[in-house]
Amino acid sequence: MRYAVLIVGLVLAAAAVAFAQTPEPVPAPTPTPVATETPTPTASGEPLDQPSAPPDFAAIDWRRSQAKGSWARNGRLVRGVLLPELGEDFFTWDPIKNQIPNREWRRYGTDRLIRFVLSVIHAYRLEHDGAQRIGIMDLSRTHGGRFGPEFGGLGHASHQNGLDIDILYPRKDGTEQRPTKPSQVDRELSQALVDRFVEAGAVKVFVGPRLNLKGPKNVVVPLVHHDDHLHVRIR
Numbered sequence: 001m002r003y004a005v006l007i008v009g010l011v012l013a014a015a016a017v018a019f020a021q022t023p024e025p026v027p028a029p030t031p032t033p034v035a036t037e038t039p040t041p042t043a044s045g046e047p048l049d050q051p052s053a054p055p056d057f058a059a060i061d062w063r064r065s066q067a068k069g070s071w072a073r074n075g076r077l078v079r080g081v082l083l084p085e086l087g088e089d090f091f092t093w094d095p096i097k098n099q100i101p102n103r104e105w106r107r108y109g110t111d112r113l114i115r116f117v118l119s120v121i122h123a124y125r126l127e128h129d130g131a132q133r134i135g136i137m138d139l140s141r142t143h144g145g146r147f148g149p150e151f152g153g154l155g156h157a158s159h160q161n162g163l164d165i166d167i168l169y170p171r172k173d174g175t176e177q178r179p180t181k182p183s184q185v186d187r188e189l190s191q192a193l194v195d196r197f198v199e200a201g202a203v204k205v206f207v208g209p210r211l212n213l214k215g216p217k218n219v220v221v222p223l224v225h226h227d228d229h230l231h232v233r234i235r
Ligand SMILES: [Zn+2]
Pocket: 156, 159, 164, 165, 166, 231, 232
């Protein structure tokens, strides 16, 4: 009798194993969805549904930069990105020779700074249709470091690690050149530009004491020698 129970048990166990081994129906392979519409790439390679990418991004040789040290002390720039001399939204201005364009070795910044500034300028120009291009002066030197008077003019205390940039105020007459006195500055457009830099997260925007430009007191700071350009700094 004990054997009979054992045999029944073995038979049941074998049946269970056989049942477990019954192959499950294999689902038919899901066909890979075929895209019916491929987004048309723009010149920058960005799909058209990302209108925020400024057209000037396309002309830049992007690489991941590193800002070493601080803005004004022991600063260095590793793998800086070169700002082209001209773009759709900007021109560059040599602050020493007072002409377009600025020299190449004065136009290096971190990739973050260049992306930040070109994005702000592009959004500003979309809003102010027909506004002149924005003039950009010094960023940092090719590898950063000191940018004092030995490099011409008054020099910069900061601009050492690719996080500072000087930007000309838009002029009332709409010409693409440096304003030589505060009365030439278009205050309304300049304020719009300052507001956008603040909103985008600039840590400092130094502005001319004679221009009466407004902003949060810890960010928008009046400073001598800034009546022809504003100085934007990012973290
Ligand atoms: Zn500056």
